[in-house]
Amino acid sequence: MIRKLISFAFAFLLQVMVYAQTDQVMQISTIDALLSGVYDSDFQIGKLKQYGDFGLGTFNALNGEMVVLNGNIYQVPQNGKTIQPPLETCTPSAVVTFFKTDKTLLLNQALDFKQLEQFIDKILPTTNIFYAIKIKGKFKQMKTRSVAKQEKPYRLLKDIVNQQAIFDFENSEGTIVGFRFPSYFKGINVTGYHLHYLTTNEQAGGHILDFVIDNAQLEIDEISNFSMIVPNNEHFYHVDLSEDKQADLEKVEKLQK
Ligand SMILES: [Zn+2]
Numbered sequence: 001m002i003r004k005l006i007s008f009a010f011a012f013l014l015q016v017m018v019y020a021q022t023d024q025v026m027q028i029s030t031i032d033a034l035l036s037g038v039y040d041s042d043f044q045i046g047k048l049k050q051y052g053d054f055g056l057g058t059f060n061a062l063n064g065e066m067v068v069l070n071g072n073i074y075q076v077p078q079n080g081k082t083i084q085p086p087l088e089t090c091t092p093s094a095v096v097t098f099f100k101t102d103k104t105l106l107l108n109q110a111l112d113f114k115q116l117e118q119f120i121d122k123i124l125p126t127t128n129i130f131y132a133i134k135i136k137g138k139f140k141q142m143k144t145r146s147v148a149k150q151e152k153p154y155r156l157l158k159d160i161v162n163q164q165a166i167f168d169f170e171n172s173e174g175t176i177v178g179f180r181f182p183s184y185f186k187g188i189n190v191t192g193y194h195l196h197y198l199t200t201n202e203q204a205g206g207h208i209l210d211f212v213i214d215n216a217q218l219e220i221d222e223i224s225n226f227s228m229i230v231p232n233n234e235h236f237y238h239v240d241l242s243e244d245k246q247a248d249l250e251k252v253e254k255l256q257k
Contacts, residue, residue, distance in 0.1 A: 024225035026051035027095040037154040041231035046087030052096025056196040063149040067198040103220040130223040135176035137216025142169040144206030158248040174199040
């Protein structure tokens with residue numbers, strides 16, 4: 001019995017080790033499910049650590065923005081006061097990976113979000129694989145948002161995004177944590193760049209709307225594997241995911257001008 005248990009534990013450990021060595025993105029649920037109001041799942045954030053030490057997402061009931069950095073999971077609620085929530089907290093949407101740097105570049109031009117997207121796109125070997133993007137340094141400006149915790153019955157994300165709290169930081173020091181997904185990922189995840197922010201003092205951050213870089217180091221992780229776990233609940237089972245929600249996504253992810 002004991003021998004069986006030991007071999008089982010060893011097999012499990014081996015599996016975790018193999019997983020950590022595979023450069024892979026893992027995500028919970030789909031972006032279209034989130035846009036359709038599936039704001040709950042029973043996937044605990046503590047379990048995310050098996051799949052990555054770096055990433056982003058949100059929490060059940062849409063209770064703020066998630067930043068995963070150096071294996072820690074941060075929650076930026078609508079009041080902006082960032083905490084590390086209990087690991088039993090659940091997430092309806094998250095993306096994580098074990099960050100391994102494939103490329104490093106120093107950025108010392110005053111690039112904004114759009115300019116940075118163009119800059120990075122030019123240096124990527126292809127736009128058809130997945131990228132984790134880490135940018136650590138100083139930002140002349142940083143504009144983030146966080147969403148309000150929702151009450152049931154849930155309204156659609158596009159209808160509540162006007163209640164978001166917007167945070168403006170000047171001369172802020174911190175880390176951008178994000179991903180770039182290929183255009184064929186429409187409906188599955190945010191195509192193109194999706195970036196979150198955490199200040200170096202770990203007290204603030206959010207979903208990035210815009211920024212201007214002062215001086216920072218860009219690290220890119222090139223990833224060719226992808227896996228996904230979808231929620232096992234009635235809401236996800238019955239939500240209609242047949243429609244194209246790209247217009248809603250634009251409204252939700254980008255800065256309203
Ligand atoms: Zn976000």
